[in-house]
Amino acid sequence: MKFIDRTGETNKNNIGNLMKIIKYRNATDIDVLFLDTGFVALNRAYKEFSKGILKDLYDKNIYEIGYQGEGEYKGGRTKKYRTWYSMFFRCYDNKFHIKQPTYVECTVCEEWHNFQVFAKWYDNNYYEIPNQVMHLDKDILFKGNKIYSPENCIFVPQKINNLFTRRNASRGDLPIGVGIYEHDKTKYRAKCNNEKKLIYLGIHNNILDAFNAYKKYKGELIIEIAKEYKDKIPKELYDAMYKYKIEITD
Numbered sequence: 001m002k003f004i005d006r007t008g009e010t011n012k013n014n015i016g017n018l019m020k021i022i023k024y025r026n027a028t029d030i031d032v033l034f035l036d037t038g039f040v041a042l043n044r045a046y047k048e049f050s051k052g053i054l055k056d057l058y059d060k061n062i063y064e065i066g067y068q069g070e071g072e073y074k075g076g077r078t079k080k081y082r083t084w085y086s087m088f089f090r091c092y093d094n095k096f097h098i099k100q101p102t103y104v105e106c107t108v109c110e111e112w113h114n115f116q117v118f119a120k121w122y123d124n125n126y127y128e129i130p131n132q133v134m135h136l137d138k139d140i141l142f143k144g145n146k147i148y149s150p151e152n153c154i155f156v157p158q159k160i161n162n163l164f165t166r167r168n169a170s171r172g173d174l175p176i177g178v179g180i181y182e183h184d185k186t187k188y189r190a191k192c193n194n195e196k197k198l199i200y201l202g203i204h205n206n207i208l209d210a211f212n213a214y215k216k217y218k219g220e221l222i223i224e225i226a227k228e229y230k231d232k233i234p235k236e237l238y239d240a241m242y243k244y245k246i247e248i249t250d
Contacts, residue, residue, distance in 0.1 A: 140160075
């Protein structure tokens, strides 16, 4: 059979990335250049090229920002990939922002646009606690932080994460922990969630007194849970909880 050198042949993969054969050794060994990003897929089969099933590992197909990258870590349904993808969803999905406006203006740092970089950090920092779902948190270590990055993020158990979850929509314009007393609209009720229980902290004559009641209870609760988890969580998380300041502007 006569050898056909297909070097220089072009095609598009299934999502429209333009690719070109830059070396054709035989039908089971070709090198393919993706023209948009410069990524080269080595030692692939020609049928992968012709069917368009080759992937450009630098194609920014996650909200036009995130990409797979070259390395040992695979995507798909792995826990680390789902965690990585969820960052982009929270930061860049406009429909999600309608429900959760606190994520507006949040971003993922440039180095974590590459899944390989994030996955390596994940392996070095992820831990588990029995009977707890683990969450990637960006703003307990640095209050008010809006950037997902290796310097700012840490894994936390759900019980701790719930302590810092904000429900702005449910309280309207009032400070955190404060609501109008339903039986007397001139007074204010202080309240705080403690796991699945809503703890009522008295009826107060003004907003500030109600907030201070919430602040005292919530501060003590954070310290209590920090002590409970002291030997199970990273020291930097424990220290951040101990130093955490509750403010009326939260």
